[in-house]
Amino acid sequence: MKSIRTALNCLVSLTTLLTVSPVHGEVEPPMSGTAPQLRLNNCTEIAAMFPQTAPGQSSLDEALASKHGLFTQQHGSDIEYFAYIGDKQIAVSNYSPLTGEMDLKKRDEDLQRKTEEKLAALERKFAITVSRNQTIKHAANHGAKLEKERAIDVRQPNFGETLALEYALERSLPTTGSKTELQFLFPLQCSLNGALAEWELSTKNKPTVVVEPGTGDRQLEYVLMHELSHHSQYKMGLDPLAPFNWKMTHSLGWQTFTNPLTGETDWAIATTTGLLYKYSSSMRKWISCNKSGQPVDCIGSRVAHQREADHMTSKEIASIAKVRPCTAYMSNPLEVMAEGLAMYRMSKVHRSALLKKSPELYEIIKDFDQKLIAKHYGAGMMRSVDGLVVSLNDSAESHVRDFESHIIASTPTP
Numbered sequence: 001m002k003s004i005r006t007a008l009n010c011l012v013s014l015t016t017l018l019t020v021s022p023v024h025g026e027v028e029p030p031m032s033g034t035a036p037q038l039r040l041n042n043c044t045e046i047a048a049m050f051p052q053t054a055p056g057q058s059s060l061d062e063a064l065a066s067k068h069g070l071f072t073q074q075h076g077s078d079i080e081y082f083a084y085i086g087d088k089q090i091a092v093s094n095y096s097p098l099t100g101e102m103d104l105k106k107r108d109e110d111l112q113r114k115t116e117e118k119l120a121a122l123e124r125k126f127a128i129t130v131s132r133n134q135t136i137k138h139a140a141n142h143g144a145k146l147e148k149e150r151a152i153d154v155r156q157p158n159f160g161e162t163l164a165l166e167y168a169l170e171r172s173l174p175t176t177g178s179k180t181e182l183q184f185l186f187p188l189q190c191s192l193n194g195a196l197a198e199w200e201l202s203t204k205n206k207p208t209v210v211v212e213p214g215t216g217d218r219q220l221e222y223v224l225m226h227e228l229s230h231h232s233q234y235k236m237g238l239d240p241l242a243p244f245n246w247k248m249t250h251s252l253g254w255q256t257f258t259n260p261l262t263g264e265t266d267w268a269i270a271t272t273t274g275l276l277y278k279y280s281s282s283m284r285k286w287i288s289c290n291k292s293g294q295p296v297d298c299i300g301s302r303v304a305h306q307r308e309a310d311h312m313t314s315k316e317i318a319s320i321a322k323v324r325p326c327t328a329y330m331s332n333p334l335e336v337m338a339e340g341l342a343m344y345r346m347s348k349v350h351r352s353a354l355l356k357k358s359p360e361l362y363e364i365i366k367d368f369d370q371k372l373i374a375k376h377y378g379a380g381m382m383r384s385v386d387g388l389v390v391s392l393n394d395s396a397e398s399h400v401r402d403f404e405s406h407i408i409a410s411t412p413t414p
């Protein structure tokens with residue numbers, strides 16, 4: 001049987017971000033799975049990076065801002081430290097021009113303090129825990145067998161990452177109950193085999209989001225919202241250790257199969273004409289298959305090897321799928337759903353892109369999301385178009401209806 005871990009892994013791959021890039025506005029080059037972290041412990045180290053710094057020392061500000069996940073720009077005579085979160089530029093602090101190393105040390109301490117205060121506030125507001133600089137014991141429960149608990153070095157997220165976390169949490173409500181049930185870990189070393197982040201259950205059944213080093217340099221808030229979408233699945237009672245039993249994967253246009261000859265169990269995506277395709281990670285193609293997952297050719301006859309089967313690219317499959325996925329991260333229905341939820345909640349632009357790309361997935365996601373909101377808050381709340389949970393009233397409903405009508409009217413029929 002195919003490893004359950006593969007199904008559960010939340011591999012928000014670079015391919016995904018590249019595919020979503022029209023929404024994000026730019027295409028970024030691939031990064032290494034072992035992207036080095038910027039680890040600067042003191043001002044001397046920062047200064048050593050820029051030995052030729054000109055008077056005014058603006059490069060020192062840039063280096064310090066980078067350490068805290070921020071950017072700088074001139075603001076009058078001051079230097080403004082700011083972050084890009086979602087589609088917004090968020091001002092963090094204004095500082096006077098540097099006069100010496102002591103100034104740099106003070107603003108470093110100021111940013112550290114602000115980060116700590118923000119994290120503590122998030123932990124209280126959302127009933128979560130976030131890692132600090134320490135060594136912890138952790139192991140994931142992937143169902144097939146429990147990992148052995150191991151010591152891992154984790155860190156406190158920097159200011160930019162903390163702001164991204166705040167953005168994601170605010171738009172992924174409800175995330176937690178009254179007690180702390182969700183933890184975020186930022187390990188110092190990569191451990192997810194190329195993934196940017198993962199939602200997982202610990203061996204103590206604690207829902208956990210693991211964020212790999214380097215992910216903060218990407219659009220972290222989107223990655224976190226994808227992971228929080230997996231938490232939404234969990235909160236709605238979808239068992240992460242038995243994903244093949246999720247009935248809603250059928251409404252997402254997928255079928256589970258077990259090949260009696262090989263024991264392989266997996267999903268296949270259905271097309272509008274009722275054909276089935278399963279993903280081959282070795283071929284990086286979608287393989288035409290029968291209801292038992294056995295490869296077939298273009299007229300539906302069984303073939304011995306999948307390389308002889310009819311096959312398609314992800315783009316081709318997405319265009320003929322019964323329920324079209326919204327990004328190329330579509331290897332299984334769990335991820336299609338997580339991508340849909342993340343886009344639905346992330347921003348007006350993302351929600352608009354989801355509706356344009358796949359109206360059928362949009363409706364499924366909207367229904368699922370509203371049921372989760374109703375389960376947690378009762379019937380009086382709903383998701384606004386910018387992702388926040390608001391009171392359900394005529395005005396709020398009308399705003400969503402107008403938004404959807406406008407998108408549908410302006411989208412050409414495929």
Ligand SMILES: [Zn+2]
Pocket residue numbers: 009010011012226227230334335338
């Ligand atoms: Zn995922």
